[in-house]
Amino acid sequence: MTQAFDIVIVGAGMVGAALATGLGREGFSVAMVDRAPAPGFDPDSAPDIRVSALSAGSERYLQSLGAWDHILGMRATPYRRLAVWDETRHPLSNLLPRTSNQVEFDAAGLNASHLGHIVENSVTQQGLWQAAEAEPSVTILAGNGVTGITQVDGQARVGLENGEELAATLIIGADGAQSRVRDMAGIGVTRNQYGQQAMVISVRYQGPVQDITWQGFYPSGPRAFLPLYSAGADHPGESRASLVWYDSPEEIARLKSLSNEALMAEIQQAFPAELPQLTHIEDRASFPIARQHAKHYSAGRIVLVGDAAHTINPLAGQGVNLGFQDAQCLQSILKEARRAGRDLADASVLASYETQRRPANRRMMYAMDAFYHLFSNQIPPVHLLRNLGLGAARALPFARNQVARYAMGIDDELPAVIRQLAARLPGLNQL
Template sequence: MTNEKTVQQFDISIVGGGMVGAAIAVALSQAGLQVALIEKQAPPEFEPDSAPDLRVSSINLASEAWLATLGAWPVLERMRLCPYQRLQAFEQPHSIVTFNAADIKRSHLGHIVENNLLQLALWQQFGANVRLFCPSSVTALEQTADSAIVTLDSGEQLSSKLVVAADGGNSQLRQLAGIGSNGWQYRQACLVALVNTPYPQQDVTWQQFTPSGPKAFLPLSGQQGSVVWYEEATKVKQLAALSPAQLTQQLLKAFPPQIGEVEVVASSWFPLARMDANRYYAGRVVLAGDAAHTINPLAGQGVNLGFADAKLLTELIIDARRHNNDIGSAQLLQSYQRKRKPANLLMMSAMDGFYQVFGNDIPPVRKLRQLVLSVAARSTMLKTLVARYAVGSE
């Protein structure tokens, strides 16, 4: 049994201080809740001359607006980020479909942001209501009718009305809470490379669809960009083992002319997997972000789904607190699951369907794909709808 004399009390404990977990901590602490945040590693300080992080995300306007209310977005703007006004999709380089911010009367469709900088901008919003346990990890979980107690590797014990698992796709807390998951590993893997380009800062992100997998370019600040190359896992591992100069040559052979004479600076790779938790809560443990779902990163929607989880969850908690209701009640957590699980599943299924249609070289499917792109290229209404969806509009 837990020794009550040694237990530290908080309103909320959050396991995982990445982008989603940190955003939840900021939102709840700003509403006056006492928050414990448990994270294994702090983000590095920003150095203006440092190379961009290989891990980047496409942040849509809905996520951007919420991050601005938390105070993180202005901080990020003073560091480094890149807006884009156009999004292009094509199979052949001469048949491009362009979705433009101007079509929906917006200045931009989104921003390409380095993950570690967004995390740092959120960490800089922590105030007196956030108690940071870092470096630290959870070793045990105990639940009672009205609280959840986590034990840290330091031996400290934290009790709260609710524990948020925001510790990623391989969430340890999800496992400790006994929540199962479904999913699979895709046959493809993903190579990401930081490249120098011969162009000034670009305002377009594009994606080419091929039978072997998509190839994409995301603009970064200045004359740099991020290249994303989906391929069969064995080939990706081989590409990742090449020197920057060797990888540059392979990339120039495989990518469309739009890429230009780029030069690889650094690269990494990761496997692709889909995971959906069987449920989003158990007792007083609730899942958010990648701990609840991981998605094929085809359209860069993963972190935006995580922020949508975080925004709804924090709104429900803050409302419950305002009305003196239990912030870890089954009713609250059911409401969260009822709204977010179907929305996340829909996006996951849509990305899988997209993946199948555009990663298939069967003649009838290829003709259908070409027809869809042809219609999209000519339809202002369809392009407007896609652009609105891309920015996170309902």
């Protein structure tokens, strides 16, 4: 049996579900396909190991989709401050006061109530599924993998594992960094594997929920703290947080082999002194870090969004925000194409999407790699440079606020100092 739709979205994660909801609200008939079952939410459960820092721009988009209230009704933690500091000690450090290597971004300085929210990925996905289910023109086909895609006679056909077939004018690949849709479209990628891995640890700590997220930079990589929510009546006086520890694959493997008690002791010693007193480790996971960019965002009647099109260094948790920006852009372009009576998969329509999104995604890649290369070394001149840079950011509110506004999704333009630094980094001209 063949079902016909305007658009088929393969991948029902955060970006795919957002785009399905947005297109459904515009009146497109949409099928959203994913091998995984519908996400669930248990208010008494420990937090999802995967969390994201949703920017103010992403919040506005999720509000427009009708998903944000669902998310707030589950769990979301606002953060009002973001701090960055250099923890690398070197003889040159003695030439500078301790405060010179610290910078803090504060929502109050931007006349904002908060900088963003820390939200579990499963909560964001669940909120978006609820919004998608409310759209009559959106059909969710969970538990169905894709076996193949063919493009003939002005349409694309998607074969499903259950033997059914979907026909559509346009196929959107939102199926992640290892995208099968991208492979089926014959779209290659450029990829750079970093020499680090990231370990994510869900913890409980003593004290109230904090309103700050921070990263301390070490030569081996940053160590980050992301506040979550109160641990509840079962753990009075405690709150939950997500920690991220970047290091070499060998060191991450050693940390993973430790018991929870031993790992907690290592974290308490190795993390900056600002880390509150930990009381319990609830979960842990690790993953390699890679920068990846599709050589093209579309091929025929297939177009890519989110991690299927690009992945970046997760240094500031910006990956999903870029994906939401892809979704907003593509939704707007497809709406205009339909209004003008054009084929949704017309080459010029999809080229317009890539023309807008590729430079924006490259800018964020530049920014994350600039920070990565600047902080992940102990070369004395570079060490001095980054301390001076942090000191300048601390002393110049205008420059600091430019960076904050870019990270929040308020401004589209990368601050000039980051553009200049990124232009000197190896390999970025190939993105």
